[in-house]
Amino acid sequence: MKTLRQAAGLSQEELAARAEVEPTLISKLEAGQADPAWGDARRISAALGTSVDQLAALVEELEEEA
Secondary structure (H helix, E strand, C coil), X not given: CHHHHHHCCCCHHHHHHHHCCCHHHHHHHHCCCCCCCHHXXXXXXXXXXXXXXXXXXXXXXHHHHC
16 A cells, blocks of 8 residues: 555555545554555545555555565
């Protein structure tokens, strides 16, 4: 998610505002300290201009690389 957010030129706060979630949620998600509820995942994906499926695929790719 951080990769997509940075590519979009958004701060955590800007993404949170667009997705209508708390900025602390974005921070926790990017740090791997939380998992989003489905509603949050849909709003975050939409704010990033992608789908939940594409976001999940990117997360899986990054986890395999780690």
